[in-house]
Amino acid sequence: MVIGSPRYDAHALRGMAHALFTAAGLEVDKAAAVAEYLVEADLMGHTTHGLALAGWYLQGVADGVVTRSGAPDVTSDRGAAARWDGRRLPGAWLTAQAVTLACDRAVQFGTATVVVANSHHIGCLAAYLSIATDRGYMVSVASSSPSGQQVAPFGGTKGLYTPNPIAYGIPTPGDPILIDISASITTVNMANRLIKAGQTYDHPWLMDKDGTPSQDPQVLKDGGTLLPTGGLDHGQKGYGMALQIEAWTQGLGGYGRVDAPKGTNAAVTVQVHDPAAFGGAEAFLRQTGWLADACHANPPRPGVARVRLPGEAALARKREALERGVALFEGILESLEPHAARLGVPLPTPVA
Template sequence: MSERYRPEDLVSFVSRLFQGAGLAEDRARAMADTFVAADLLGFTTHGMQRVPINLDWLDRGETRATGEPRVLRDRPGTFSWDADFLPGPWVVHRAMTEAAARARRNGIAAATLQRCTHVACLAAYLLPLLEDGLVGLMTVSTPDERFISPFGGREAVFSNNPVAFCAPTSDAPLLFDVSMAITAGGQIARAAREGRRLPEACLKTAAGEATDDPDAMSTDPPGTVMPIGGLGHGHKGYALTLLTEVLSQALGGHGRRDAAGEGEANSVYLQVVDPRAFSEWDDYLAEVDHLLDACRQAAPDDPAAPVRVPGESAWRRRGQALAQGLAPYQGVMAAMAPWAERLGVEMPRAV
């Protein structure tokens, strides 16, 4: 069992790492909040595991420590920014805060961001919206990466393109963060590192055959990830993947035609809605609560496994970690230790 740490100690530790690497305190704190929030929710492939690579990008100058996003378009309910390789988690945190403020004024707000360094876990950015009683939608793509093949094809065109959504309720929120691929790229990379097969055949070999071998992505030519729905129903995931690319890339006028050399830089679409602009708050809550209760009360396939609502497990996991301490995924603390030594930052103490 991994050692547990107080989440606030991990946030402080990660923030001091990023300050040591050259980020201002507010930017470093936004980075730390994002990565620790991801681990709290259980999205460990996109949480603190990504701290070392982000420090490396700063060290090599691939991420700009200073500067401001460039405003490309701005209207009362919409805006578009070019991050120009500023730290993705800080840029998205700032954009989500701005969009939330506009949504409270106008009822709804949307934004596109381009050339953010990798933004990691989308669900982490939605938590402040839930505290304010706002509905949030976010999708991200990576224009210079190709992992997902279109339905019927065996050559990659798309990145993994997660979509995250949140809606406040009277109890635990509706919250999800899902890739348009059957499995996320982080899960494939982790399985390859650990020398194990994937839970199911969600990849295609370069010859177009279904496989559960993560090493299929490392062949020459490489294999591909299948969209949601797989061999039989992947046309649905294919359509949704196109939707994410239009929202995150085409709306902002920057995408695959001009992203060569941008590596893991992300394009982002985010949208914030204030339910009070459309109905009374109590009516909104009554409707969403009724819907989710209907799901929970549906007869389960297995009586020992009641139907759950998306986000229930993550929310429960977060609550337990806040109360009992967070146990980082194996190897995560060890991977940050050399950076702590190099930057003169004391490692946090386990509880």
């Protein structure tokens, strides 16, 4: 976004997105979930994974890549552990349903895991964490895409897997800690944004096809790859993280790269813990509260105003956006104009 960007009412943005996806043919509850979690990402400032994805999703619906209606096939259910075939239903709806079910099951079992194979893209992982943290539960959401190959294994040069993000929600006596990280330094969506703008990265976070570090996202068009988290120096850390997420999502789901799925595809694993089943909810908050306070009290290094917790800036952006309006990244609303015209849905007007 740029300084002075127009702001839009969050409710109006959700209404627009809901109308677009309903008109495109998604069932009402699916359209509502996609609208909710795309706008939630923009509220938190994760602008590459918010409404910036809406046009791509809408095209996927039009092309038949996204399943418009129905429910996942429950292929295994042991109470505390379940596996779904997502049937390429909207990832936002599937993920929200999975987190909600895991929370409900955690009441009985203390912890619950839901694995979703064959989902469509799920967007911003951090957007789903509050479903659990609002109930006082600790949650993780991991995702990989069996049909993508933009990151090379550490020491290699050919793309093998995707950025493989994972997010954690940790309740505290105050705001929750919201961690959203990936096994690669940057993401495909950010690289595509820079390519479109004719810009490069500030640091060499990619490799060209020969393994030479690069700042130019254009190398991805010619066999280049995203560097793993840790880069050329400590990239074995991101590499190990990626392999764990591949096994945790595609491995547990029993459907992944070996099956060579076509089109946009995601594998998702959700896990929820109820602290009351372990050391107790009060004891849990006592520990996480101390940790949060200790981080905040830590002396900042030069150039840093104060030590923040993961997710703190995102929650502050969300509060500001709800009060003043959402400042969408430049070009996002314009990218939806052809879809809005095709589907007969008006775009919202700025509030400021």
